[in-house]
Amino acid sequence: MSAYDRRVKRLTISDIAKRAGVSIGAVSFALNGRPGVSESTRQRILAIAAEMGWRPNAAARGLSESRANTVGLIIARSADTLGVEPFFMKFIAGMESELALTRTALLLQVVPDHLRSIEAINDWWAERRVDGLIVMDLWSQDARLPVLESMGIPAVLVGRPRPGGMPAVWNDDAAAVTEAVDFLVGLGHRRIARVAGLPALEHTQVRTAAFHAAMARHGLAPVAVVDTDYTWAAGARVTRDLLAAATPPTAITFDNDVMATAGVSVARQLGVGVPQELSIVAGDDSQLCEMVFPTLTALSRDVQAYGVHTARTLVSLLDGGSPGSFQDATARLVARESTAPAP
Amino acid sequence: MSAYDRRVKRLTISDIAKRAGVSIGAVSFALNGRPGVSESTRQRILAIAAEMGWRPNAAARGLSESRANTVGLIIARSADTLGVEPFFMKFIAGMESELALTRTALLLQVVPDHLRSIEAINDWWAERRVDGLIVMDLWSQDARLPVLESMGIPAVLVGRPRPGGMPAVWNDDAAAVTEAVDFLVGLGHRRIARVAGLPALEHTQVRTAAFHAAMARHGLAPVAVVDTDYTWAAGARVTRDLLAAATPPTAITFDNDVMATAGVSVARQLGVGVPQELSIVAGDDSQLCEMVFPTLTALSRDVQAYGVHTARTLVSLLDGGSPGSFQDATARLVARESTAPAP
DNA sequence: AACCTGAACTGAAGCGCTTTAGTTCCTCAT
């Protein structure tokens, strides 16, 4: 005998019907704002339902409507990387504030790689647990997209829109990177390096291309562009290498805050003054950037709003709309202490 | 006409029944390992189901079993605080690895306070969206517990067990704090301060009590014990105050890694050498502790395992067991660069 | 008075599964 009896008598729509002296159909009409009942009975039924504290059984409604009223978010990263990235939690918080408005729940799954991610997609869809999905961390050749398309799964991409593909919510990474380069060049820097994130991620490629273009526009050649895995260790190693070169950069842009922090740390160890001898720009903003000394100049954006817009797009898609892609605000450069005129 | 037709013909148990030439009841028996079918037909049915790629419709099964096969995690914190704390993502990742084994999904909700948290509990339970809950960030007088108890909601507490209450997964915060104090005293420190977290949180109180007890055991009186809200700003402010005192501490323990980082930063600004003049211990370990200079001595534990154990306890509870509370491994002190013999 | 209309409501099917109460049929003891 379980400590919890699952079969407790639950309040159902027919209890309300009995109490109101009408059929369950009438109750359903009343509760869902459909025609078929007079305004007076509707009010009576609503009052009774509220008084009795009735709430629809999600499984029953889902079964009947062929809809789960739930969306899924699958994050394909190792738990270690996730931990330090404030991005996800903020994004999730934003999504939920929006989803709450339509009584849509959020199913979450954290898996280490794309293969598992596809398994999770299959499971959820086959079991009808979700009505649609949010896809993050897009790769340029993303194995998940064909799966989603072939199965006809409604999804919203967090990243650049695909031609003819599903709706995407994105922001102009290229413009942000360009702003950072312009800012550094404006400070007199000529020898600038870029420490990029995972090369498989599409936005890494976009940013790298934008970096090259922006440098070229100023008639400059990058000192280096190095791909990494976003970790602190990688940021430290690359910074060490860059500073050990014959003509080291006077400025480095990092693709996230964690690596930028590592860069500051390594520079200090090597006795390279930040920002006197080396300027540093972080590609993501978070409390972390204000936690280090010197505080980090960073590309900042409203991640929570990003989550809100993504959720809104998915909800609209599920409601039968055909939302276009949504361009979120471009990250702006927030100048702090880690940048200064070139030596 | 929606871009996605929800009414696409889905594979159901009766398709399999038709194909196997048996009744749907027989199929259900076969798929769920129940008696009522011969071994040969069971195998035949399983083969057909696998071949056709059948998966049970979660809503249908849930409706029939009066069970959602989903558990809920409600996090009651502001998105800002959440972001920097690597704890949650790791914990979630751990939970999921365990939940995946029993095909249980995780519903997540991030709300700013306990009031909203209770609303979310009510909603989920009334709608039968979850079978049980994980309760984190326990307060000593936690308004959620009476709600859970009165509604008979299966729940596992992440924190100290309540006498006669629901099962809890916890670790010995007192022992960990004691180890930190012993360590510092062993290094010759006599003037030790504690920068605590949110005073409403139960484990803050447990740690503070343990801190006092450990100090007393060494015949010492704390320089100060200050409550905070875990933020970087609070950590910085308190450190500044402590170091400005007539007889400043030679060692400070902080209740999380973020504040400890702030402490290091402030000390440097004030020209106080870490660890030469001031030793610092962080109450939580994460990559952050290895990202600052000097790297932080910290109380470290396996957060992912913590999540695994919590999920396992809840699953056992839902399966009708009556799991006792589970004591997770005690955090161990990882000595790094931020601690040294007292000046 | 006969007819039509539309609003207000009921009855019942159906969503996909589990589970209980039968039914059929084979085997074995008598």
Place this chain on the structure above:
DNA sequence: ATGAGGAACTAAAGCGCTTCAGTTCAGGTT
């Protein structure tokens, strides 16, 4: 030959809701 017993299966109810096809009835037309 008869029946008891059990294994292997089927039929159908039920989970709680939505929805569609009817039914009833007041009111208006002609």
